[in-house]
Amino acid sequence: MVRIRRLDVRGFRGVQQERSLLFDGKSILLFGENGSGKSSFVDALEKLFTGRVSTLERIQGLSSDRHGPHIRNAGTSPRVQLTFSDAASTAFASDTSPDALPDPIKDYVHCAQENLYILRRRQVLQFIGSQPSERYAQLRPFLPLSGIDDMERALRATRDRAEAIANDARLAFGRLATNLRRDLKLPPSNEPPTEGEAVLAVSRTLEELKQPAICSPEDFEGALQNLDAALAPFGDLSRQSDIASAARVLGELREAVPINAIEELSSALKAMRAKEAEEARVFYEAVLDQGARWIEEEGRNTCPLCEQRITPETTIATARLRLVAMQQLLELRGRARAAHAQAQHVFRAAIEGIERAVKQLAILNSQDRGGSDDLLSRINGTLAEGLAALSVELREVSTEAIDKAREAVGTDAALRQDVAAEEERLQQVLQSLPSPEVAKALVSVRDTIRRVKEAWAELGAARGRMSKAEADLLVASRLQEDAQAARKEEVQRIFDELSEDINTLYTSLHPDENHGGIRLEVRDIGQGSANLRSTFYDRTDEDPRGYYSDAHLDTLGVSIFLALRRWYRRQRPNFDLLVLDDVLTSVDVQHAVRLSELLLREFKDYQLLVTTHDRIWFEHLRDIQARCRVANSFINKIIHKWSIDDGPDISEPEDERTDLERLLAGGSAHEIAAMAGRLFEHLLQEMRYSLRLSVEAKRGEQYEIGDLWPALYKAVRKNYPTLYNAGHQVLEALDVRWPVRNWIGAHWNQWAQNIPRTDAIEFAGAVKELFDVLFCSSCRRFVSPSATPLGQLACRCGKKVYAAPGKQAVLPKTRADLVKETQGAFREAGLDTTLYLAWKSAEARGEH
Amino acid sequence: MTIEERIIAQFMEKIARDKSIPRDTLRRIEALWKQGQLKNADAVLDAIRQGASAHGENPTS
Numbered sequence: 044m045v046r047i048r049r050l051d052v053r054g055f056r057g058v059q060q061e062r063s064l065l066f067d068g069k070s071i072l073l074f075g076e077n078g079s080g081k082s083s084f085v086d087a088l089e090k091l092f093t094g095r096v097s098t099l100e101r102i103q104g105l106s107s108d109r110h111g112p113h114i115r116n117a118g119t120s121p122r123v124q125l126t127f128s129d130a131a132s133t134a135f136a137s138d139t140s141p142d143a144l145p146d147p148i149k150d151y152v153h154c155a156q157e158n159l160y161i162l163r164r165r166q167v168l169q170f171i172g173s174q175p176s177e178r179y180a181q182l183r184p185f186l187p188l189s190g191i192d193d194m195e196r197a198l199r200a201t202r203d204r205a206e207a208i209a210n211d212a213r214l215a216f217g218r219l220a221t222n223l224r225r226d227l228k229l230p231p232s233n234e235p236p237t238e239g240e241a242v243l244a245v246s247r248t249l250e251e252l253k254q255p256a257i258c259s260p261e262d263f264e265g266a267l268q269n270l271d272a273a274l275a276p277f278g279d280l281s282r283q284s285d286i287a288s289a290a291r292v293l294g295e296l297r298e299a300v301p302i303n304a305i306e307e308l309s310s311a312l313k314a315m316r317a318k319e320a321e322e323a324r325v326f327y328e329a330v331l332d333q334g335a336r337w338i339e340e341e342g343r344n345t346c347p348l349c350e351q352r353i354t355p356e357t358t359i360a361t362a363r364l365r366l367v368a369m370q371q372l373l374e375l376r377g378r379a380r381a382a383h384a385q386a387q388h389v390f391r392a393a394i395e396g397i398e399r400a401v402k403q404l405a406i407l408n409s410q411d412r413g414g415s416d417d418l419l420s421r422i423n424g425t426l427a428e429g430l431a432a433l434s435v436e437l438r439e440v441s442t443e444a445i446d447k448a449r450e451a452v453g454t455d456a457a458l459r460q461d462v463a464a465e466e467e468r469l470q471q472v473l474q475s476l477p478s479p480e481v482a483k484a485l486v487s488v489r490d491t492i493r494r495v496k497e498a499w500a501e502l503g504a505a506r507g508r509m510s511k512a513e514a515d516l517l518v519a520s521r522l523q524e525d526a527q528a529a530r531k532e533e534v535q536r537i538f539d540e541l542s543e544d545i546n547t548l549y550t551s552l553h554p555d556e557n558h559g560g561i562r563l564e565v566r567d568i569g570q571g572s573a574n575l576r577s578t579f580y581d582r583t584d585e586d587p588r589g590y591y592s593d594a595h596l597d598t599l600g601v602s603i604f605l606a607l608r609r610w611y612r613r614q615r616p617n618f619d620l621l622v623l624d625d626v627l628t629s630v631d632v633q634h635a636v637r638l639s640e641l642l643l644r645e646f647k648d649y650q651l652l653v654t655t656h657d658r659i660w661f662e663h664l665r666d667i668q669a670r671c672r673v674a675n676s677f678i679n680k681i682i683h684k685w686s687i688d689d690g691p692d693i694s695e696p697e698d699e700r701t702d703l704e705r706l707l708a709g710g711s712a713h714e715i716a717a718m719a720g721r722l723f724e725h726l727l728q729e730m731r732y733s734l735r736l737s738v739e740a741k742r743g744e745q746y747e748i749g750d751l752w753p754a755l756y757k758a759v760r761k762n763y764p765t766l767y768n769a770g771h772q773v774l775e776a777l778d779v780r781w782p783v784r785n786w787i788g789a790h791w792n793q794w795a796q797n798i799p800r801t802d803a804i805e806f807a808g809a810v811k812e813l814f815d816v817l818f819c820s821s822c823r824r825f826v827s828p829s830a831t832p833l834g835q836l837a838c839r840c841g842k843k844v845y846a847a848p849g850k851q852a853v854l855p856k857t858r859a860d861l862v863k864e865t866q867g868a869f870r871e872a873g874l875d876t877t878l879y880l881a882w883k884s885a886e887a888r889g890e891h
Numbered sequence: 892m893t894i895e896e897r898i899i900a901q902f903m904e905k906i907a908r909d910k911s912i913p914r915d916t917l918r919r920i921e922a923l924w925k926q927g928q929l930k931n932a933d934a935v936l937d938a939i940r941q942g943a944s945a946h947g948e949n950p951t952s
Contacts, residue, residue, distance in 0.1 A: 190895045193930040194902075200932035205939065518939050521911050522920070529901035533894060 045151045045617060046128040046650050054112060055090065055121035056083035058690035067678065068128040070651035072668075073693075074661035075682030080691030081654040085161060085624045087123045088652075091137055092155040098163060127151070147617060154618035157184050159611050163624040167600035171588065175572035182563075182573055185607055186537065187614075191530055198523040205519035209512035216505040223498045226491050235502055245495060248488050252481075263496035270489040277482040283473060285406045290469040292403045293415075296396040296422075297462045304382070304389040305429075305448045311379040312440060318372045331369075335362040376437075383437050386448065390430040397423045411472055418461050425450075531565045537610070538563040538573070544606035545599075548645070552598045552637045558591070561599065594631035601626060601638060605646070612649075621649040627664075628657045639664050643671040651677075658732045665824075669839075683725050684745070696725050697823070700814055703807055712803040719807035720748065723781070726814050726825065727751035733827035734758050752781050763836055766826075766845040770816040776809045819843040829855040833886050899924065916942030 046068040053061040057080035064071060064084055075081040086096045112121045124136040133148050135141075141152045170181055220235035227244035229236050236244070238260060246256030249266055254273065257266050274280075330348075337347045338355050346353050397419050404415045432444035545561045553559065560578030577599075579590035587599060608621055623642070627635050639660075642653070655661050661679070668674040682691040699722040706715045727748060731738065736754040738746055756778055759767050767774065780802075817825050819838030826843055829835040834847030837855040846852035892900075906912050906920060919938035920929075928934045 186894065188895060188898070190930075191898050194899075197930045197932040197935055201935040201939065204932065204936055515936075515939050518912050518916055518942075519936070521909050522906060522935070522939075525905040525909060526902050529898050529905055532901060533898045537894070 044619065045147045047620070048126045048128040048132060050084060050088065051122070051124045051126070052084060052087045053122040054119055055123055056080070056086050056096075057685065058083045058087070059687070060689045061122070062690055062693060064652075064680070064693070065678070066128075066650065066652075068650070070649070070673075070677050071653070072661065072664055072677055072679045073652065073654045073682065074658060074680070075654070075656060075685070075691060077656045079656075079682040079685040081656070081682060082163070082624055083691070085163070085622055085652065085654065088125075088155075088622065089158060089161055090121075091123045091125060091135070092152065093158050094137070097158065098165065150615075151618055154611075154615045155620065159184055160608060160618075160620045161622040161624065162601070162604045162626050164626055164629045167597055167604075167626060167629050169600075170603055171575065171596055171600050175566055175574050178575065179565075179573040182607070185611055186534060188530065188534075191526075195523070195526050195530065198519070198526050202516070202519040202523045205512070205516040209509070209516040212505070212509040212512040216502075216509045219498055219502050219505050223495065223502065226494050226498070241495065241499065245492060248491070252484055252488055254488075260496075260499050263492055263499070266492055267489060267496070270485055270492070274482060274485050274489070277477050277485075280482050280486070282408075282411075283476050283482075285403075286411055286469050286473045286476075289400070289403045289407055289411075289415075290466050290473065292396075292400045293462055293466040293469065296393070296400050297459055297466065304386040305445075308379070308382040308386040308433075308440075309445050309449065311375070311382040312445065315372075315375040315379040318368075318375050321368075331362045331366050335359045335366075380437055383433065383440060387430065387433050390426055390433065390448075394423060394426050394430065397426070411469070413465065413468055415465050418465055422462070535565045538565060541606050541610055544609055545602050548602040548605055548641065549599055551641055552602065552634050553595065558595070561587070561602075594634065597630045598634050598638065601630065605642075609645075619649045620652075621646060622652045624654050625656055627653070627655050627660050635660065636663070636667075639667050640671060643667055643673050647671065647673045647676070662732075681729075683728055694721075694725075696722060696729070696814065696818060697820070699725060700811060703811060707804060707807055712800040715800070715803040715807045719803070719810040722814060723777075723810045724748050724751075726810075726817055727755060729825045730755050730817065733825055734763075748781055752777070762834065763845060764848050766816070766836055769845060770813060773809045773812040773816065776805070777813060780806045780809060829853075831886075899929075913942050918942075 047066045048068060049066060050064040051061060052058045052063075057078075062080075062084075064073070073081050073084070086098070090096050122136070124134055127133045127135070127148055129145065129148065131145070133145060135144065135148065135152060141149050144152060170178060173181060216235075217233055220233065221231065223241070224231060224236055227236055227241055228248075229240060229244060242257055242259060242262075245263070245266065249269075250256055252270075252273070254266065254269055257263065334347055335358070337343060338353070339359055342355070344352060344355055346358075401416075401419050401423075404412050404419070429448040429450075432447040433440065435444070542562045545563070546559055549561055550559050558577065558579040560576075560583065562576045562584075564574040564576060566572040566574050575587060576584050577587040577591070579585055579587070582590060587596065591599065612619065627638060630638050642651070643664075653664070655664070661681075665674075665677075665679050668677045668679075680693055682693050685691050699718065703715070703718045703722055706718050710718070724747065728746070728751070730736065731746065731751055731754070734755070736751065736758055738750055738754050741750065756774060759770075759774065819826070819840060819842055821842045822838050822840035824839040826836040826838050826845065829837050832847045832850050832853065835850070835852065835855075836845040837843065837852075839855070841854040844852040844855070903921065903924060906917060912920075916939055919942050920935070923929050923931070923934055923938055
């Protein structure tokens, strides 16, 4: 079995100088106050295996890369290395490629990368508090189903595509049905017409044209043949259309002859010319108008231009008359100009009409055309001549031109009769031909029946394609549903297995309580979701959050994690790491004892790293280790203190004593005092917990020798005379010498440089001696108050005992032993809490 | 047997029992499974469409 031998961390999170957790293949119980760096080791493990610290990644603005390194670790990379317990002591660091590792360790690292072995205090309720889909996502790492995911994805894509094909087929069929109904003049509907409807509609149309009805769609072809036969006498139906068009164009030409225009031009031109002759003098409107106003306004009797004498009234009247005549001339010129433009326009339009008629008549055969060509040619010639005569400036339009145009009009007027006769001839030809309307109706029905016949045949094929596509869709849907059901059933089977284990764990934490029945369920809807149900008294199938207390939810959270971890272990038996980071203290006191026992009993074949910030629980777990017979597979470590420049101090007091021995042989005064001070502080911290020393509270609980020593000295002298007697010399010596540590061991003092080495040695010797008085090298525990008799101090194994005053030393008993031994007596005596307290008080007073 | 193998086996059992899946399609899906092609949507759709000729048949035959 691959296990961790040691974990070395440097420059990561709260660990600056290199620190090592020496597992030696065993489990570790690690105590440290809050902020002492315990979790740094847990984070280091996770970072090493997964490259990230999940608790940092979950918070916006935090990241493993930025917040992982120690804050004073500028420039150097953090170092985390794991050494395994295999024969080769294989090392794995963040820069080690897993491929380079031996197979068992590679497998171990692979499992660890899935990160399913760490439970932190803040994560205990995470699973319970999640939504079903998130909960399922959290379970997914436990369910290696990537192959199934791929298959389900493919089946889903298949179903989607089959659905798209079926939709296309339905739309095509619908379009066909709609068109068919429209052709058959049936009311709109999404359904295609029935055979009866189609036959009836076609028959009705045929009968309107006096064509035989049909009996079935097979008769479509026969109906088409009948229609072809009926259309045969019409021959080429375009002849009627062409003759009709030619007659229409000739009619337009007849109406386009410009008689009125030339008459208007002639009249306007004559009037203009007559006025021009009448007013043959040159005059200027401005001169007349301004001159008349001067004469009138200034009362002049001389001409303003030549200064000759005038009769003002006569001159003004003459000027006004001339202005009126001029206005009339201008109006006549405007009329003549408009008539000139209009005459040109109508001549051009008539010529264009002739061009159209020529073009249209050219389509007709020569028989139908008759004498049209000559007629049109003649009209075109006279109109062109007239237009040419008019196409000059107005002032240049001569009488000859007008006569020529009039002649053309006159000729045209004569020709109009010829055009009308030609039009009439064409109409007669048209009348002699079969009715184009009847032909048109026949052709239209024939086209419709052709379309209906084709659509009817296509309808069957489209229906077949649609049916097939729908059948394919059904199969694709069934495949997807069957795959989903298979997965859900298997996942539910796993969930059932998990639920059973969760219940086992939870019930062992809450025996005789009327709740439990924890059940993980795959929800029926959705791709993946997990419901968490439970029983609470007579309520079943309830969300535990609805009824459970926070304490019960805590233990449920832990139970779920442990059940998952155990399930994963069954899949990967060689991976046995389990890390519980300060989890015990999230559980209430009543259940934490059971949880501790459960952990050490049920998970004794795991390599555990359990951290706690609660010293009482640390001691309690140490006791339980012995009771569960796993003490030998545990290493109990204490983080004495933490500093930003070093990190957690996890040295063992025995190691410090050994180091002190070595320094006493050859170390400097400073080195000896420093190491002695460290051991002194270490044992004072231990005694602070075991003797419950009364120390004045300090912020951050960072107590130093100056805080702890007076409390210990006072407590020993007052409460533990036997211990005082055994160690009074060293106690008194230290009461004098303890400042030496600060003078030369902890701080730089100029005056302290002259303190002799012998003083440091005496201080160190006293510390060493006190350590030996308080620490048992057999059970590796400091002495602590025995449960009974009151006032006795003893180590765990009982080899070091300081009896209570006036009493014989007795082997220490645990609380559990006492309860077991006295339970019956208490019950018979009918003791209650009041009597118990009275009894303990009497014991303290030395009474019996 | 891994979890995935168990799920696939259950899936094949289900479709074998499913009367709405033509036998010919079933055979083609089984062949795809053996070829590791059940992750290929094109191949699955082809199997369904080719097996669709069996739609006209009695699917249980």
